[in-house]
Amino acid sequence: MDGRSRADRDPGMTSLGISVSGGSAGTVVLRVAGDIDIDTAPRLRDAIEAQLARRPAQLCVELSGVAFIDSMGAQTLLDCRASAMDSHCRLRLAGPQVLVHNVLDMRGVVEVFGLPAAPDVPWRGSEPRQYAPPRAWTPVEQTVEQAERVIAEAREIRRRAVAVSAAARRLLDLRRE
Structure with missing residues (x-):
């Protein structure tokens, strides 16, 4: 840039x-x-x-x-x-x-x-992609699988964070009332 x-x-x-x-x-x-x-x-x-x-x-x-x-x-x-x-x-x-x-x-x-x-x-x-392990994993295939696992975990963490944030906002709204 x-x-x-x-x-x-x-x-x-x-x-x-x-x-x-x-x-x-x-x-x-x-x-x-x-x-x-x-x-x-x-x-x-x-x-x-x-x-x-x-x-x-x-x-x-x-x-x-x-x-x-x-x-x-x-x-x-x-x-x-x-x-x-x-x-x-x-x-x-x-x-x-x-x-x-x-x-x-x-x-x-x-x-x-x-x-x-x-x-x-x-x-x-x-449908989520299902991987059947090939006979011999190559480093690229291992990296892709690891990356997809990390992405799935990050989405779950984000989903939980959004839920906690929403609950906190509801609590704040209740306190204001």
Whole structure:
């Protein structure tokens, strides 16, 4: 990396379109299109917070037009959820593409927002991969197997951390009442 942001390297590369429409029964829909990254996440945060200031009952962030999201974008959504909770507004996410969903899943956003599981894609499959040990393992095959075990363990740890975090938030909410 040369130290410049994506937008500095290619100004046309990072763009974010945001449109707002009123939904039914106090629901506001924020449609997002483009990339949510370190350069555009502040703009998304500002748009969400502007809608939260209007105190809707529910704010739906529609992500079907988002082609890319990085960890800053995922964290922005988590931060905005906390702001929404403070405003007594239900913030929900809808329609992320598979690759965006996978990033949100790795960051724990899927569980926090209660998104459904991502659809199966060719490289994931519907069933966990079962490995029958070959006659002679090669170092590459051993490394792949170890990496997949570590990934599975990390997902379990993340799942437990999200559950503990949710329980802690519930306890804090009960203390506030």
